[in-house]
Amino acid sequence: MPDPRSRAAGVARDGASPRSAGAEPPSGLRVGRLDVHGEELALFDWPATPSLPVTLPTAEREVAELALQGLSNDDIARARGTSTRTVANQLASAYRKLGIGSRLQLFALGAGRDPR
Numbered sequence: 001m002p003d004p005r006s007r008a009a010g011v012a013r014d015g016a017s018p019r020s021a022g023a024e025p026p027s028g029l030r031v032g033r034l035d036v037h038g039e040e041l042a043l044f045d046w047p048a049t050p051s052l053p054v055t056l057p058t059a060e061r062e063v064a065e066l067a068l069q070g071l072s073n074d075d076i077a078r079a080r081g082t083s084t085r086t087v088a089n090q091l092a093s094a095y096r097k098l099g100i101g102s103r104l105q106l107f108a109l110g111a112g113r114d115p116r
Helices: 004-008 058-068 073-080 084-098 103-110
Strands: 031-036 039-044
Touching: 039 103, 058 073, 058 084, 058 103, 073 084, 084 103
Parallel strands: none
Antiparallel strands: 031 039
16 A cells, blocks of 8 residues: 555655656655646655745644645644644644645745745
8 A cells, every 4th residue: 555645745656756857866766746826846755854944933843844744634643642733723823924824835835936
């Protein structure tokens, strides 16, 4: 059975490693592409180091980084030993501070793209 985090992150279903402009991805890295309102996003199936431009409190940053890895709120709550509601509140607070309103925009921001 495929890893549900890979499916959630939108990784290419066939596990292919698309190449862009002749660049070779690092060994083992699988890249998927997602078109959102005409913007193409590259998604990775292993946790990349998130690049969030705003300093967030520790708990909010940890939750946002786990969300960037493709984990659901339930998975994040289990991993952190908190409730799903706490995770949702921390994500909502992080979204406000980052000036975004969704997980998809968080992915765009983490990839260094304009989320709007």
